[in-house]
Amino acid sequence: MSSNDRPFIHVLFGTQTGNAEVIAMDAADALAADGFETKLMSMDEFDASDLEEMHHVVVVSSTYDDGNMPDNAQDLWDGLEADAPDLTSMRFAVLALGDSSYDHFCEAGRLFDVKFGELGAQRLLDRVDCDLDYESPSKQWVEVVKTTFASLGDADAPVETVAVEISPSSTVPARWTRQDPYLATVENRTVLSGDGSLKSVLHLEVDLGDSGIEYLPGDSLGLIPANPTPLVDGVLEALAVDPDTTFPGGEETWREELTHRRELRLPGNDLIEWAAAESGDVELVHLRDNGDREALESWLWGRDVLDLITMVPADKRSSADVAGLLGSLQHRSYSISSGPTESPKKADLLVSNVAYHRDGRDRVGAGSSTIGVDGAQQVSVFLAPNPSFRLPADDAPAIMVGPGVGVAPFRSFLLERRARGAKGKNWLFFGDQRESCDFLYRDELTEWQEQGLLANLSTAFSRDQEHKIYVQDRLREQGAEVFTWLQDGAHFYICGDGVSMSHAVEAALIEVIVKHGGLAEYAAWDYLADLKRQRRYSQDVY
Structure with a gap:
């Protein structure tokens, strides 16, 4: 206990873009102002074993993409999985940040909350999950954290987990979502890259019509892509399945499922594990076992799901197994480059057209194939707000x-x-x-x-x-x-x-x-x- 009989609190954050760090700073500042001694720490500043010496912990963690740990939290998570430290002397509370347009909303924070409990730590507060509009809920959570930790008394006595009630945000729920997108029209495509460029960058003008979508500077437009036909055909052939048969566990055909619902461009961790185990590829097995994420990401750069499937001998490719390893097709977000005052019913986008040749195949990104040079005239979109990336006051530089x-x-x-x-x-x-x-x-x-x-x-x-x-x-x-x-x-x-x-x-x-x-x-x-x-x-x- 600290000198004022209030517990010393470690405030830990896992962050990708800095939002969780800022909330953790706010929490540490608010606790300090209320008489607590605190230590603010990034999750890459300590090992999993160090948690055994932390008795009162506040965790703020974002989630990267669809359920991934933020970069600075991955090593800690791997350590928790591998070493299983004894956390029976810890009391903790978790705030999770995420984006509800993803299937695995707030997954990283949820995993930390569950794992700490499994390792013996006592949960003081029910976890709070925050969507993109996190400012008000996070402030309310910090207030509950202060009062809860202040009332602890005897550091060893068990206490009942506090249910946290967060007042609903005043933000109006989005009409259009990833699950129910708006069918918009691409009115214009202009190639901005000049002759001699190694890139292909497009300026697109998307008509928002009668969608009612109201964006602010800093927001993005989420695009629901479709996987390119050659990639879908390649996966079907590699797995030797009839494209018109039903996808395992679903109602759609294999072709429909692979085209519109499964991620084929970006291999997920489960598929990587399967490919390494079944192929025995020396390089991939080494990268998997070495734990060097940057080296693995470098190896994966430019590779897709078909590349990993074809690494495995044909007699080891179970289509049912692979079906269970494919993640959901993720939306692609593009920052809006138009101004809402001048163009309230139009969203300009700046799109890098991803197309390249590798290992005997022409490849194109899922977003590029959908909205790029030869993309569709109508695309499924929804607003992806970014409340943490906003204009300053009009008089501020x-x-x-x-x-x-x-x-x-x-x-x-x-x-x-x-x-x-x-x-x-x-x-x-x-x-x-x-x-x-x-x-x-x-x-x-x-x-x-x-x-x-x-x-x-x-x-x-x-x-x-x-x-x-x-x-x-x-x-x-x-x-x-x-x-x-x-x-x-x-x-x-x-x-x-x-x-x-x-x-x-x-x-x-x-x-x-x-x-x-x-x-x-x-x-x-x-x-x-x-x-x-x-x-x-x-x-x-x-």
């Missing part, structure tokens, strides 16, 4: 870092700020491979700079010179002005690649704060943490 198709939401930001007559300054960092063919929205952006809507437009084209230059390099080069903007209240946004780019930009920002703020590195991280607490640092990464 905004720094936006969006290389490649990550520029999409910032076009929406700029269009909306222009429509509202917002006085806050805008600074965009954009990057891609070559200026001549990859400068997306070049004419608009340069015009907005000339008109003053963009106070600064900083570009980085990595292949236009011998030494590659990226947006994080431009951030460092203009660090003095960047720090001045932050001191003047600027909000900082990142959109795009969450594997390397976002981390490189964050590292560059820390360097800027150290150098131009005259701070030690630990103080620079505290400065960044304060930006997150103030909702002035936001990421939309994938």
Whole structure:
């Protein structure tokens, strides 16, 4: 117990985009203000065995995609599974974040809640699951956490689990969902990539018609894709099944199920385990057993379900087994690049058309085959709100870092700020491979700079010179002005690649704060943490 007879509380977070981290910060701050001693920790800062020494724990965990652990939580989860530490001296509460458009809503938080209980820990509060509109429910949860931990008394005495009642959000339920999407019309497709580009990027205009969909800058449009016919045919042939027979456990035919309901582009963990076990492939078995997720993801890059099935000898390919290993076909989300004030019934999208040749097969992404160059004129869509990625107040400056198709939401930001007559300054960092063919929205952006809507437009084209230059390099080069903007209240946004780019930009920002703020590195991280607490640092990464 701490000196004021209130328990010392570890606040642990598993996060992918930073939302769970911010809520964990809020929880730690609220507990500290109420007299508790706390320690805020990312889940990659300790091992599963360390949990045995944590007696009062608050967990905030997001879920990545459809039921996956966030990157910084995977090692901890693997340790819990492998080592089964004794948690009988722990009391805990879990807040789970998720997206209800996925089948496995809040799965990571649910798994931690169940596992802690299985390992002997005492659950103080029933788990609370939060959808995308998490601000109000999470604040209510923090208040219950404070009162519950404050009333513990004897640290060893068992207590009854508290049921948490959360007042419903005032947000109106969505009319259109992944389960019941709106059939919209693609009115226009424009190829933005120029001659010589190694990419194919499209600007699409989607007519929202009478859907009643009302989006805000920062929101995305969810697309219900269909798997490309050649991929479906390949899987059917590899499993030697009649496409018109009924899919195991369902009512649809194999062809219908594989085309519209099963994920064929992105192999799931269960299928990977099966392929490794049945094929005996030395490389895949090593990657599976080594636990190096980055190496496994690198190996999987460009491979699909058919690749893994055909690794297994034909006499070991049970169609019934494979049917049970295929996950649900996931929607694809595309940031809306239009402004709602100027275009309330139209959603512009920026789409990278995924098409390549590998191992004797032409391949195309499920989203690209549905909405790309040769895609359908009508597509099934729903609104995917992003409440944590919103415009600042009209008088606040905004720094936006969006290389490649990550520029999409910032076009929406700029269009909306222009429509509202917002006085806050805008600074965009954009990057891609070559200026001549990859400068997306070049004419608009340069015009907005000339008109003053963009106070600064900083570009980085990595292949236009011998030494590659990226947006994080431009951030460092203009660090003095960047720090001045932050001191003047600027909000900082990142959109795009969450594997390397976002981390490189964050590292560059820390360097800027150290150098131009005259701070030690630990103080620079505290400065960044304060930006997150103030909702002035936001990421939309994938």
